[in-house]
Amino acid sequence: MTKRLMITLVSTLVLLCLCGMCTIGAGEIRIAVCAPITGNYSQYGLSFKNGTQLMAKLVNEAGGINGARIKMEIYDDKNEQKEGVNIAQRLVSDRGVAAVIGHFASGVCLATAPVFQRAGLVLISPTSSHPDFTKQGTYMFRNNVKEDVEGPCSAEFMIKQLKKKNIAIIYVNNDWGVTARDYFMEGVKKFGGKIVASEMFIDGQTKDFSPILTKINAAKAEIIYLAAMYTDSGMIAQQLNRLGYKIDLFGNSSIYNDMLIQLAGKAVEGTYLVASYFDEDPTPVVRNFIANYKKEYGVVPDQYAALAYDTAGLVVEALKICGPDRAKLRDALAGIKDYPGVTGNTTFDENRDAQKGVIILQIQNGKFVFHSRV
């Protein structure tokens, strides 16, 4: 019984392994997209998938890149480092892959970066914010505004425009939250503000923010800077409202999601936030993108879908210049100037970090509205 079971199991496994290895297409340019399709962050993975595939569809409908069709291949990294490196190893061994778009979290990017760098395969992340990520090697790119732009811009706006001096921070204790906090604090120092409290919470565990909020209120803060995802920010806003403290909220671009307003309703009214993409932006690029996305998936794209869409667009732009050659693609990508994306005009600086403008939004009457451009 045991022996037969073992033989069956082993032979099934071997067969499955063989099947897994023969998935090679032909006559098209393949781009891999690594995103959390399952797990805690699957909503962002879905945006990655939709955004990149929409770009591929539009490019193919317009005749492809010099006649070649492009194909986005989705890989599930579960937002885990080990899974990410597994995929990375697989992709670098597969010579048909021209470039890799991916990893939602910086932690995963940092783990896979050495693998991609060694193999000379471009990894471009639509969302990684860790300052060390693009320092890992010349093949690492990021297509989001780093916290070193967002943080000081937010601080300047608070101090210069809103005339707030006493500022508190609530940040999530992960690599992104800590980075956002550090750059924001630098900005505050530069523009003459004062940090009266800096409080952290643990991702997915802290549900009761009242001790943090009480402490912030006791420190006489006038405004709170939130370096947290929209789900946590919604809870913070509601609990602040319930406690009856009159403290303004200012959010990072991470809270730009309609779910925030659905979750927190009146409690987030008047909240300011920075963003690089705004879905009611009247410019034709954005209007086209939103119309296409809605037609394809039936929902309004969030900023992650927009970033993924632009990232795919950047890769396509580079492929048009050089074709599917890994090393040439890197050079072409690094040389891109003022790519007109839906998240602003994008240029890569010498560290391969995207440079683009940011805007300030405000929540008014249960809607995000444009406030000003910084």
Add this chain to the structure above:
Amino acid sequence: MQVLGGNRKASLSSRASRILFGILGLVLLAVPYVGVSSYVVRMFTLTLMYISLGLSLNLLSGLAGQVSLGHAAFYGIGAYTSALLSLRLGLPFMLTCLAGGIMASLLGLLLCFPAMKLQGTYFTFVTLGFGEIVRLIILNWAKLTRGPMGLPGIPQPVILGIRIASDGAYYYLILVIAVIIYAVVSNISNSATGRALVAIREDTLVAEAMGVNVFKYKMIAFGLSTFFAGIVGAYFAHYISFIDPSNFTFDESSLILSLVVLGGMGNLKGTILAACFLIAVPEVMRGLLAYRMLIYGLILVLAMMIRPQGLLGSQKRMQVS
């Protein structure tokens, strides 16, 4: 006559299994040389890593019956100890790896004192809590561990002047570690110590009445099991070169425990089979995306329904106290 027949059968099957083991050994040695991609070598490396973790937990949970849901904590302590020692002090890998094991073992023994008196589920809860505490300490002691920023750039190990850099070299290193752990654990399970541990697992009171020093043997099981977990953790840190607290969560502990349970409590070959299965299956099904974890779960549930004692577990059903 019957007895004789049985003996001959046993010796035949032991010879067959020896040949099988020989072939398996040769195959394992040849893996990096048969022209497979570095991706396949990595899958073998990861599988061996989980085999090592599973075997180390098998000593504690399978043989001694102390079900632990905090094994990732010791694995994490080993990883962080070794990474910090080599990053901050520049010590060589042999030393940091050993230190990782010893550190994990020391903290394991420290936990063992209060946890010793607890039985069954209560013990499991304590290990679960300990696992969370370790993760939170790693996350929040930012001065030492850089907290959520993780530790990037952990250097490649240098052993006796040889730099471990290629996929093949990493593979051989974990192969050596896995073989050592297998040898130690299988020797223990066939020794008086192993018998004592099984006795403790089956009935602690009876074992104590029969003169088994429960305290001593539990300490041995706990100390060795966590030592090996620490060693594997150290290996992992230098292999992946970037670690952060998200590697050492409860999910990881439960994965290691499922290797032991799926393979059959106390059965070493079962653990190996289960590790091959649980690491390979999600990889092979990568193309199925979101359905992958669904099918993975289904396979686990079916496996436990068809063979509640584990793939290679003995027919006797485990008693849950």
